Amino acid sequence: MSYSDASKNPDLIKTLDRYVLKNVPFTTIYGSEGKTEFVIYDTKTERSIRVESKYQATAGSVDEKYPYMLLNAISQYPEKEVILIVDGGGYKPGSRQWLKTQLSSNWLNFKSSGKKIQLMYIAEFVNWFNHEF
Secondary structure, eight states: OBHHHHHHOHHHHHTOSEEEEEEEEEEOTTSSEEEEEEEEEETTTTEEEEEEEEEOSSSSSGGGGHHHHHHHHHHTOOOSEEEEEEESSOSOTTHHHHHHHHHHTTGGGGGGGTOEEEEEOHHHHHHHHHHHO
């Protein structure tokens, strides 16, 4: 369900144990409105996980968006759990590794705020989702 549809019918969500909203807005590091692919909600545990995805099968510039994506995940997403999906193989050599290094080194000390950010390939995300939900 899209975020805008859910906003128009909030009573429907109250009846669901788990749901996924697409195109969930947030305020970017630039102060403008951005949207991520989706947010997964579990109302029983009050858990919410924001998911942002960048896929590029051929050479291009999507990898130049990785620092922007990571800074938004660290400082702008209200959810404490974030999954970054980076896949496709078209990104520049070293760019995905840069993301992985920033996450493992606790770049900007993001873990002190209780934030958990994971980096996954699409297949890893599908496996994670099937086991978690």
